[in-house]
Amino acid sequence: MSRVLRMLHPVEEAVRLLLKSSFNPSVEEVPLEESVGRIAAEAVRSPQDVPPWDRSVLDGYAARWVDVAAASEDSPVRLRVVARIPVDASDPGSIQPGEAAEVATGSPIPRGADVVIPVEYTREEGGVVEIHRGFAAGYGVSVKGEDLKKGEVVIERGDLIREYHIGVLASLGVARIRVYKKPRAVVLNIGDEVVEVGKPLRPGQVYNSTGLLVASWLRSRGVKVEKVKVLPDDYQVIKREILDNLELVDFVFTTGGTSVGKKDLTVRVVNELADDMIHGLALTPGRPGGVALIGGKPVVMLSGMPVAAFSELVAVFDEFYRARLGRRDPWEPVVPAKLRRKYASHPGFMNVVRSLACKGPNGLEVEPLRVTGSGVLSTLIKANSFFVVPADVTGYEEGETIEVRLTGQRIPGCRG
Amino acid sequence: MSRVLRMLHPVEEAVRLLLKSSFNPSVEEVPLEESVGRIAAEAVRSPQDVPPWDRSVLDGYAARWVDVAAASEDSPVRLRVVARIPVDASDPGSIQPGEAAEVATGSPIPRGADVVIPVEYTREEGGVVEIHRGFAAGYGVSVKGEDLKKGEVVIERGDLIREYHIGVLASLGVARIRVYKKPRAVVLNIGDEVVEVGKPLRPGQVYNSTGLLVASWLRSRGVKVEKVKVLPDDYQVIKREILDNLELVDFVFTTGGTSVGKKDLTVRVVNELADDMIHGLALTPGRPGGVALIGGKPVVMLSGMPVAAFSELVAVFDEFYRARLGRRDPWEPVVPAKLRRKYASHPGFMNVVRSLACKGPNGLEVEPLRVTGSGVLSTLIKANSFFVVPADVTGYEEGETIEVRLTGQRIPGCRG
Numbered sequence: 058m059s060r061v062l063r064m065l066h067p068v069e070e071a072v073r074l075l076l077k078s079s080f081n082p083s084v085e086e087v088p089l090e091e092s093v094g095r096i097a098a099e100a101v102r103s104p105q106d107v108p109p110w111d112r113s114v115l116d117g118y119a120a121r122w123v124d125v126a127a128a129s130e131d132s133p134v135r136l137r138v139v140a141r142i143p144v145d146a147s148d149p150g151s152i153q154p155g156e157a158a159e160v161a162t163g164s165p166i167p168r169g170a171d172v173v174i175p176v177e178y179t180r181e182e183g184g185v186v187e188i189h190r191g192f193a194a195g196y197g198v199s200v201k202g203e204d205l206k207k208g209e210v211v212i213e214r215g216d217l218i219r220e221y222h223i224g225v226l227a228s229l230g231v232a233r234i235r236v237y238k239k240p241r242a243v244v245l246n247i248g249d250e251v252v253e254v255g256k257p258l259r260p261g262q263v264y265n266s267t268g269l270l271v272a273s274w275l276r277s278r279g280v281k282v283e284k285v286k287v288l289p290d291d292y293q294v295i296k297r298e299i300l301d302n303l304e305l306v307d308f309v310f311t312t313g314g315t316s317v318g319k320k321d322l323t324v325r326v327v328n329e330l331a332d333d334m335i336h337g338l339a340l341t342p343g344r345p346g347g348v349a350l351i352g353g354k355p356v357v358m359l360s361g362m363p364v365a366a367f368s369e370l371v372a373v374f375d376e377f378y379r380a381r382l383g384r385r386d387p388w389e390p391v392v393p394a395k396l397r398r399k400y401a402s403h404p405g406f407m408n409v410v411r412s413l414a415c416k417g418p419n420g421l422e423v424e425p426l427r428v429t430g431s432g433v434l435s436t437l438i439k440a441n442s443f444f445v446v447p448a449d450v451t452g453y454e455e456g457e458t459i460e461v462r463l464t465g466q467r468i469p470g471c472r473g
Numbered sequence: 474m475s476r477v478l479r480m481l482h483p484v485e486e487a488v489r490l491l492l493k494s495s496f497n498p499s500v501e502e503v504p505l506e507e508s509v510g511r512i513a514a515e516a517v518r519s520p521q522d523v524p525p526w527d528r529s530v531l532d533g534y535a536a537r538w539v540d541v542a543a544a545s546e547d548s549p550v551r552l553r554v555v556a557r558i559p560v561d562a563s564d565p566g567s568i569q570p571g572e573a574a575e576v577a578t579g580s581p582i583p584r585g586a587d588v589v590i591p592v593e594y595t596r597e598e599g600g601v602v603e604i605h606r607g608f609a610a611g612y613g614v615s616v617k618g619e620d621l622k623k624g625e626v627v628i629e630r631g632d633l634i635r636e637y638h639i640g641v642l643a644s645l646g647v648a649r650i651r652v653y654k655k656p657r658a659v660v661l662n663i664g665d666e667v668v669e670v671g672k673p674l675r676p677g678q679v680y681n682s683t684g685l686l687v688a689s690w691l692r693s694r695g696v697k698v699e700k701v702k703v704l705p706d707d708y709q710v711i712k713r714e715i716l717d718n719l720e721l722v723d724f725v726f727t728t729g730g731t732s733v734g735k736k737d738l739t740v741r742v743v744n745e746l747a748d749d750m751i752h753g754l755a756l757t758p759g760r761p762g763g764v765a766l767i768g769g770k771p772v773v774m775l776s777g778m779p780v781a782a783f784s785e786l787v788a789v790f791d792e793f794y795r796a797r798l799g800r801r802d803p804w805e806p807v808v809p810a811k812l813r814r815k816y817a818s819h820p821g822f823m824n825v826v827r828s829l830a831c832k833g834p835n836g837l838e839v840e841p842l843r844v845t846g847s848g849v850l851s852t853l854i855k856a857n858s859f860f861v862v863p864a865d866v867t868g869y870e871e872g873e874t875i876e877v878r879l880t881g882q883r884i885p886g887c888r889g
Contacts, residue, residue: 064593089670090701093689107850114778116737144666145677162777163666163679177480204851211854220693221853221880224686224779228679228850232671250560250579254505255648261561263579263644270640273509277636285506321532361578362530363640390857390879392808393832416809419874420836434523434644435620437637438627441806458835463806463879464637 065339067448068372068407071348074335075377079353080307082237082381089226095236096279096382097216103209103229106202113160114199118179118186119170120157122194128174134188138181142167157186166198173197205229215384217279237382239281241306244272245298247314247323248361249290266434267312267363274370278378278388280308290314295326303354310374313361315345323358331356339448341406343368363434368409372445389462394423394442396459397471401452411440414461415471422471423461441465481755483864484788484823487764490751491793495769496723498653498797505642511652512695512798513632519625519645522618529576530615534595534602535586536573538610544590550604554597558583573602582614589613621645631800633695653798655697656723660688661714663730663739664777665706682850683728683779690786694794694804696724706730711742719770726790729777731761739774747772755864757819759784779850784825788861805878810839810858812875813887817868827856830877831887838887839877857881 084098113119120136128134136157142149144163151168152158158167159181166173171194178190205211211229212222218236226234246268254264265287272282283306288294295314302309314323315336324336327349336347336358346369347358357374359366375387394414402408414423423444426436442461446452453459500514529535536552544550552573558565560579567584568574574583575597582589587610594606621627627645628638634652642650662684670680681703688698699722704710711730718725730739731752740752743765752763752774762785763774773790775782791803810830818824830839839860842852858877862868869875 090685090688093692143677144664145675147676163677165677199849204849209851211851217882219880220686220689223689224682224783224853225850226682227670227685228682228779230670230674230680248560254643254646258646259561260563261559261579261581264646266640266642266644269506269643270636272506273636273639277509363644367640386883388882390806390882390884391832392830392879392884393836395836414808416807416876420809420811433615433620434641435625435627437640460832463808464635466633466804466806467802468806468808 065337065344066335067339071335071338071346071373072376074333074348074350075355075373076380077333078350078355080240080355080381082240084235085238086233086235089223089232089234092218092234092236093220093223094279095218096384097212097214097218098235098237100210100214101212101226101231101234103205103207103211105229106207107205107228108199108201108203111166111198111200113162113164113166113173113197115173115175115197116161117173117176117197118157118188119152119160119166119173120188121152121154121169122172124154125172125174125188126191126194128188128191130189135185136188138184138186140167159186171195171198215379215382217388237279239279240308241281241283242275242308242310243283243302243306244268244275244285244310244312245295245302246285246287246312247290247295251287251313251361253287267359267361267366270363270437271310271312271359271366271370274367275310278375290322292322292326295322296330299326299330299351299356303351303356307354309354309356310359311356312359312366315347315358315360327351327356327358338369338373339406340368340372341403341408343372343409344406346373348373364411364436367437371409371443372407387462389464391460391462392421393458394421394461396453396455396457397422397424399452399455400425400446402446402450404451405448407448408446410444410446411436412442412444412461413440414442414463415469417471421468423459441467480753481760482751482753483755487751487754487762487789488792490749490764490766491771491789492796493749494766494771496656496771496797498656500651501654502649502651505639505648505650508634508650508652509636509639510695511634512800513628513630513634514651514653516626516630517628517642517647517650519621519623519627521645522623523621523644524615524617524619527582527614527616529578529580529582529589529613531589531591531613532577533589533592533613534573534604535568535576535582535589536604537568537570537585538588540570541588541590541604542607542610544604544607546605551601552604554600554602556583575602587611587614631795631798633804653695655695657697657699657721658691658724658726659699659718659722660684660691660701660726660728661711661718662701662703662728663706663711667703667729667777669703683775683777683782686779686853687726687728687775687782687786690783691726694791706738708738708742711738712746715742715746715767715772719767719772723770725770725772726775727772728775728782731763731774731776743767743772743774754785754789755822756784756788757822757824759788759825760822762789764789780827780852783853787825787859788823803878805880807876807878808837809874810837810877812869812871812873813838813840815868815871816841816862818862818866820867821864823864824862825859826862827852827859828877829856830858830879831885833887837884839875857883
């Protein structure tokens with residue numbers, strides 16, 4: 058239908074409109090311990106070589122490999138213990154042929170030594186240590202800079218900081234880290250039929266699941282959601298709430314009231330207020346979505362249906378948001394998987410397809426979940442992944458390897 | 474060396490010892506909105522069919538499929554509009570052949586109708602709607618119970634609650650959810666050489682990276698870490714801190730002081746206090762690890778080296794912790810991947826191998842990272858995954874499909 062195609066906008070156009078907004082995340086410095094789950098505002102590079110000197114990774118005896126390579130229980134090697142090197146030694150000294158130095162985990166290695174024999178394979182008596190086993194050259198020694206070279210990138214701008222980063226940053230002495238200040242958002246859920254969770258439900262009413270999904274999705278990606286609020290289908294109320302909240306936050310999200318039905322007021326209100334607006338996306342699910350700038354600030358109009366709202370968040374808002382954070386990758390791990398059955402795309406539309414990834418005998422496989430409408434909510438939890446089909450791709454064949462984004466932790470074995 | 478093998482315990486034995494502890498997580502109820510990142514203390518089942526009745530998933534006209542299947546732009550079908558059904562209608566009525574009812578997104582579907590034509594493909598004038606395109610039977614209709622059947626499990630005990638669960642639970646009207654109360658832990662980092670991050674570092678000293686890594690790892694899995702504290706190599710201080718903290722928390726973690734070197738006091742202190750203790754694990758990295766019960770409470774002795782401590786957390790503590798939460802799956806998605814080169818395991822030891830998963834042309838591939846010692850810290854961030862080789866497996870061949878646990882979000886393309 059030419060009429061329909063005319064009114065729909067490619068997803069990229071909506072992203073470009075948001076990129077014209079005035080939003081830029083501010084930066085704050087937080088203690089390293091509090092930075093897990095925050096987003097790095099700049100790359101952090103190693104200020105030094107790690108380790109800063111050759112050091113032992115175990116308790117034992119540092120020796121020359123040529124002296125001890127042939128040691129065995131039956132023919133142990135005996136070395137003279139010339140030093141005991143504490144972990145806080147500023148100069149470990151050196152050893153000569155036939156000599157060893159006792160070291161602890163972390164001790165600097167004396168010059169001349171190139172192997173550390175674990176203490177369990179030794180016996181010391183009267184200043185002489187007996188070595189009961191040979192080890193490869195370099196065993197037990199961590200050489201200067203082998204872990205991290207000075208200047209090497211430890212965390213990139215836009216990275217979500219995780220426990221693993223903390224371990225590395227702490228060892229470099231990074232006590233504080235510059236992260237993006239959480240942008241603030243409000244989620245307005247529009248519709249006379251929308252009821253807050255926990256209240257009684259009358260026929261035709263629905264709980265505000267989309268509002269809570271959107272808020273949780275945003276919070277998991279570092280956005281501070283100040284408020285989740287249900288609004289009636291009332292032009293003036295919607296207008297006032299959007300204007301009032303825009304003063305206080307960085308983003309306004311609306312859900313509902315974006316279709317072309319009679320009571321769909323959100324689009325009319327936003328249209329009145331917006332500097333620029335796009336409504337109707339070549340996206341499935343998520344056709345009723347839209348974006349606007351009001352006073353330069355992003356307003357994201359999401360569908361009332363949770364799964365469609367999820368699709369709009371992923372396809373539009375997240376692309377803009379990650380670009381602003383300088384983040385290249387999606388939040389979810391993106392992995393290749395073999396498609397278990399043909400997927401025919403809605404032509405001309407970007408498709409966001411919830412899917413079930415499973416462990417096949419030769420690798421990961423993935424099955425698009427059958428859905429009949431954007432209201433199919435259970436796919437949010439029955440799916441453990443999704444994939445995105447660009448608008449100019451008509452679909453994928455069975456057996457094709459595609460990239461899927463893992464949203465769940467549970468990957469079952471493949472059936473059949 | 475028979476002497477070494479005698480002193481090492483299979484990892485499973487350490488897990489079994491912890492399972493004898495008195496720890497059992499308590500349960501609390503929290504508002505749904507605050508439950509993201511918490512762990513479900515019981516399964517939640519759908520209290521009703523979703524949707525509770527057949528309803529429209531779009532704005533348009535409900536009709537009988539046989540009437541409209543053949544509609545096209547060139548030969549539109551005309552139907553009499555007999556009703557306008559609001560989303561809050563308690564009875565949608567019915568339609569007869571040749572009739573349609575206008576519906577909005579969420580409206581109940583009248584009896585007799587089995588398709589909803591999107592409003593964009595219609596034109597209404599004078600009580601008659603013109604349908605410009607046919608759709609498959611069932612299009613636009615979400616049938617009762619198709620999303621969730623009454624009694625269907627929405628979230629399982631031990632599940633980490635995520636934004637996707639929130640969307641579904643909210644739609645079911647679940648306003649509060651029973652989650653495990655966060656167990657409390659203290660992390661004591663033992664060693665004269667250990668310095669708090671941010672202070673100046675003298676030769677032989679190391680920052681307390683292991684302490685912060687362990688604390689962040691625990692926090693990301695729902696443990697409340699009350700304190701991360703550096704202790705000197707002082708028998709009485711260590712003893713007092715362990716005893717004092719055990720009164721206040723559920724778990725005590727120590728790092729360092731677990732090797733067999735001269736200054737290794739942790740093991741001696743714990744040995745004096747423990748009802749039961751295992752020290753020395755058939756685990757690589759992580760051989761110096763151990764576990765104990767003191768007054769029935771778990772004490773987990775971790776290596777001073779961060780990567781070894783990580784391995785001990787994963788192989789021992791996490792197995793116990795997940796068992797107590799009733800959680801079957803690891804925290805990370807477990808996916809199959811093709812091994813890019815042979816991996817020879819440390820025989821008789823469980824191996825925890827940091828690895829780099831990458832996107833190959835036919836699916837996910839994985840490469841174990843080369844390391845020379847447990848102090849190799851950068852693998853925590855250079856790796857995006859790890860895999861576990863049981864003690865009775867000698868290794869894996871190149872090209873073999875193994876299961877890897879994804880810890881990172883960035884999966885690069887495979888090189889070479």
